[in-house]
C-alpha cells in the first residue's frame with residue numbers, strides 16, 4: 001500500500017526482503033545503511049536474537065529524493081528467515097509495495113530457497129497479493145561461496161516470471177544497490193498504472 | 195484487490211492534524227502520533243524533537259501487528275488498546291478505524307484516565323475522516339479518477355536520479 005500524501009507531497013513505499021534463514025537479508029540493508037548519506041537515512045532498527053538472527057524485523061527508512069515534485073521515501077523491512085517465525089513473516093508483508101527475494105547461492109540451500117518462495121506465495125496471498133504480479137526482484141546472493149550453484153541452475157529453479165535477477169555478494173555490497181534499484185523501478189512504474 | 199492506496203488530500207490532512215493537536219493539548223500529553231497500520235506516520239503533534247518519530251511509527255505498527263496476531267490466536271478480533279507503563283513516561287496505543295493507530299506519550303503531568311477520555315473523543319472524529327478517505331478509495335478507481343496522477347510519466351531517468359547517478 002503506497003501512502004501518497006498530497007499535503008506534504010510525499011510518497012512512502014514499503015519494500016520487504018524475503019528469503020530463507022541466513023541468506024543475507026539483514027546484510028543487504030546493513031550495507032545500504034552504511035553507504036547511505038547520513039542525512040538521507042533514518043535509524044536502522046533491528047529486532048534480533050542474541051545471535052544476530054532476525055527475530056521480528058529490521059527496518060530502515062530512506063529518503064530518496066524527488067519524482068515529479070514528490071519526496072520519495074522507502075521503508076525497507078527484512079523478515080526473519082527461520083522457518084518457525086512464519087507468523088511474523090506474514091505480518092511484515094502486510095501492506096507491502098514490493099518484494100526482494102534473496103536466494104542463498106550455496107547448493108545445500110537450494111531446497112530452502114524453493115520452500116521459502118512457496119512460503120512467500122502463500123503469505124502474500126493471505127495478505128491479498130499475488131506473487132505473479134507484485135513488484136518483485138530475485139537476488140542471487142553469496143555468489144562468492146565456493147559451493148555456489150551456477151546462475152543457470154538457480155535461474156531454472158527459482159526464476160518464475162521473468163523478474164529482474166541480480167547476482168550479489170551482500171557483505172561486500174556487490175549488487176545490493178542494483179537490487180534495490182530494480183525493485184524501486186518496478187514499484188514506481190506500478191504507480192503509473194493506478 | 196488488496197492494494198488500496200492511501201491517498202490523503204490537503205483538506206483531510208489539515209483536519210487530522212487539527213484533531214491530533216487538540217488531543218495533545220487536552221490530554222496534556224508530551225507527544226501524540228497518528229500512524230497507519232503499515233508503520234507510516236500520518237500526523238503528529240507535541241515535542242517532536244525529543245523522539246525518533248519514524249522508528250516509533252514502525253515499532254508501534256509491529257507491536258500492534260503482533261498483538262493482533264495474538265488476539266486472533268485466542269479467538270479475539272483485536273485488542274483495541276495497548277498500554278505501556280514506564281518509570282516516567284507511558285504509552286497509550288489505540289486503534290482507530292481499520293487502519294489507524296493513535297499513540298499518546300505522556301508523563302505525570304497527565305493521567306491514564308484523562309488520556310483515555312480524550313482519546314475516546316478524538317478517535318470518533320478521526321474515524322469519520324478515515325471513513326471518508328476509505329470511501330473515496332473504494333468508489334473511485336485510484337487517484338486518476340479525481341484528477342490527473344502526477345506519476346503517469348515516470349521515466350527511467352527519474353528513477354536513476356533517485357539513486358544519484
Ligand SMILES: Nc1nc2c(ncn2[C@@H]2O[C@H](COP(=O)(O)OP(=O)(O)OP(=O)(O)O)[C@@H](O)[C@H]2O)c(=O)[nH]1
Nearest residue numbers: 021022023024025026027054080081142169170171
Ligand atoms: N560469504 C558471504 N557471506 C554472506 C553474504 N551475505 C551475507 N553473508 C553472511 O551470512 C550471514 C547471515 O546473514 P544475515 O544477513 O544475518 O542473514 P538473514 O537472511 O538476515 O538471516 P535471518 O535473520 O535468520 O533470516 C552473516 O554472517 C553474513 O555476514 C555473501 O554474499 N557472502
Ligand SMILES: [Mg+2]
Nearest residue numbers: 025026053054
Ligand atoms: Mg536477518
